[in-house]
Amino acid sequence: MQHLVDTNDFTDQQIQNLLDDARSFKENRPIQLLRDRLFITLFFEASTRTRSSFEVAAKKLGAAVVHLDPSRSSTKKGESLEDTFANLCAMEPDAVIIRHSDNEAPRMLAEMQMTSVINAGAGSYAHPTQALLDLFTMVEHFDGDIKGKTIAIVGDIVSSRVASSGIRLLTRMGMNVLLVAPKPFMPESDLPQFEKLEDVLEKVDVIMSLRAQLERHASPLFDDYAAYAKHYCINHDRLGDRDILVLHPGPVMRNIDISDEMLEDPRCKVLEQVKNGVYMRMAILKLLLLDSNN
Ligand code: CP
Numbered sequence: 062m063q064h065l066v067d068t069n070d071f072t073d074q075q076i077q078n079l080l081d082d083a084r085s086f087k088e089n090r091p092i093q094l095l096r097d098r099l100f101i102t103l104f105f106e107a108s109t110r111t112r113s114s115f116e117v118a119a120k121k122l123g124a125a126v127v128h129l130d131p132s133r134s135s136t137k138k139g140e141s142l143e144d145t146f147a148n149l150c151a152m153e154p155d156a157v158i159i160r161h162s163d164n165e166a167p168r169m170l171a172e173m174q175m176t177s178v179i180n181a182g183a184g185s186y187a188h189p190t191q192a193l194l195d196l197f198t199m200v201e202h203f204d205g206d207i208k209g210k211t212i213a214i215v216g217d218i219v220s221s222r223v224a225s226s227g228i229r230l231l232t233r234m235g236m237n238v239l240l241v242a243p244k245p246f247m248p249e250s251d252l253p254q255f256e257k258l259e260d261v262l263e264k265v266d267v268i269m270s271l272r273a274q275l276e277r278h279a280s281p282l283f284d285d286y287a288a289y290a291k292h293y294c295i296n297h298d299r300l301g302d303r304d305i306l307v308l309h310p311g312p313v314m315r316n317i318d319i320s321d322e323m324l325e326d327p328r329c330k331v332l333e334q335v336k337n338g339v340y341m342r343m344a345i346l347k348l349l350l351l352d353s354n355n
Contacts, residue, residue: 066167070189095351108181108182143170157178161183164183208236211267224248258292262303271309
């Protein structure tokens with residue numbers, strides 16, 4: 062039984078297989094490799110992209126998906142996460158796909174060894190499927206040649222599980238990762254750190270903008286989102302005609318993280334990331350349910 066708690070659960074060969082399978086699923090109508098399989102999604106936090114992307118991915122492969130809405134489940138009557146999970150496992154799903162505010166929740170459930178556990182976002186620790194779909198989008202954009210490319214992760218890095226998983230995966234894949242944020246949004250890290258976006262624009266091949274989460278900070282640094290946007294919004298004035306790929310995991314706060322006109326620019330691949338998310342998650346389900354059991 063293999064789980065996906067973070068990308069370091071996968072070997073380099075498995076990551077290469079995921080990229081190959083995701084590309085193949087994108088190019089060819091998929092066959093129903095997971096007919097008769099059942100997944101349960103269990104999202105304790107809101108999601109638009111990840112949950113629906115997993116459901117679409119599973120259905121494209123012929124699997125059934127059941128969603129348990131925790132806000133209407135017996136967790137509201139005091140049932141623990143472990144008991145909820147054990148009861149769902151008694152229904153014999155092939156995997157449980159979980160999002161939770163607790164960094165350790167997916168690992169704790171995986172260690173119960175009752176079914177395959179897939180982390181769909183845990184606290185500020187990890188969002189491995191987002192990191193893998195971002196990797197796929199960059200590999201596709203640069204024709205496989207990402208080693209030595211430089212990416213700036215911009216925004217509220219310290220709160221971001223997308224940044225945590227992305228930093229671990231992209232440095233492992235040989236990319237140079239720069240961090241751009243005001244000091245209170247900067248994590249402790251050995252990576253190069255910059256306060257000003259302007260200081261990295263000549264160095265980068267990719268900018269990954271993150272959602273400004275000003276509400277999560279105890280002592281506000283900016284008066285409002287407009288004040289933040291003045292320094293960190295990715296817009297035409299800042300980018301000019303530089304050949305920089307612009308990514309964002311979503312949800313994008315328009316004209317705060319990325320401007321309206323930049324979202325329409327061909328350099329911005331936000332919706333391509335969402336499309337690729339389906340194909341990468343199909344590859345992940347195939348790896349966990351078929352390949353790693355052989
Ligand atoms: N990227 C991402 O995790 O989006 P959702 O929160 O909508 O799933």
